Amino acid sequence: MSVMLVNKIISSIMQIILFSLIPLIWWLITARKKESFFKWIGLKKIEKENKKSSAVNMLVIAIGYLIVSFITIYLIKDIETATSEFDGMGISALLPALIYAIFNTSLPEEILFRGFLLKRIANQFGYMPANIIQSMIFGLLHGLMFFNVLGAVKTIIIIFFTGMIAFAMGYINEKKANGSILPSWFIHALSNIFASIVAMFSLI
Template sequence: MKWFPLMILVYLSVSFLSLYMVKNIDTATSEFHGLGVSGILPALLYAIFNTALPEEIFFRGFILKRIPSKFGFYAANLIQSVLFGLLHGTMFFSIAGMIKAMIIIVLTGAIAFCMGYVNEKKAGGSIIPSWCLHVLSNAFASFVALFSIL
C-alpha cells in the first residue's frame, strides 16, 4: 500500500481547500469551534461514527457494491462519487454560492471516486481504507474548528 501516504496528503489538501472555502459558514464541525482540548473526544467520536462510518457504509459499502452488476465497476464508481459529491456540496449553493459549491462537489466527488477505486481494486472490496481516510479528513476538519485554525 505504498500509495496510501500520497492519498492521505491529497485528501488532507482537498479537505483544507474545502474548509478554507467555507471558513465563515456554519458546517458540520462548527459545533466544535473554539472548544480546544476539551472537544477532542466528542469531535473524534463524531468524525468516526456519525459521519465517516455511515457515509462509507452507504456510498462505498452499499451503492458501489450493488450497481456494478448492471452498469460495470467504473460507471458504478462514477455514480457513487457523483452522489457523494452532491451530498457534500449541494448544501453550500445557497450559503457559499454556486462556484464554491460546485468546487466542493467536484473535489469531494473526485476523492470519492478514488476511494471507491482503492476499496474495490486495491483492498479486496473492503471499505476500511476509505473509512480511515474519511475519518482522517473529518478529524482534520474538527481539529481546525476545535483550535480555530481558520
C-alpha cells in the first residue's frame, strides 16, 4: 500500500470526524431520542418511489457540475489546489484519488452542508431560505480561497456557479430523494473524481 494511499485514508477519516463533530453534538443535544444520527443527517436510502426521479435529476445535475468543474479547473489551472498532488501521476494515483474524491472531500462536505446546515436551517425558516443560505456559504467558501490570486471577476464566477450547483444538490436531496444526501454525495464525488483525473493525466 502506497504512502499516498495510506495518507488519504487517514486524512479522510479525520475529515469525516471533523466535519461531523458539530452535527453530532447538535444531534446529541436535540434529536438523540427522536431518530438515529445517520437518518437525521440524511445518510439513508432513497425511498423506492423516488429512485427513478432522483436518478434523472442526478444525471442532469452531475453533468452541470462537471461543466462547472471544467470551468473552475480552467480558471485555476496555474494555481496549486487539493488535486495538484496527483499532477502527472497517471493511473498510479487512481486509488488515492478515488479515496480523496469520495471520502476526503465530498462526504464530509455533504454531511456539513446538505446534511446539517440545510436541514437545521430549514427546520427554523423553511426549505427555500435554507437552501439559498447553504448554497451561498458553499459557493463563498469554494471561491474566496482563490480571491488573492484570481481577482474579483473570476472569483465571483466560481462563487456563482459553485453556489448554483450547491442549490441544485440541496433541491434534489430534499425534494426528489426524501432528504437523503446520497444524490449530492454521488454528484459531488463524481465532480472531484473528474478534477483528479484531469490532474492525474495533465489534461488541462
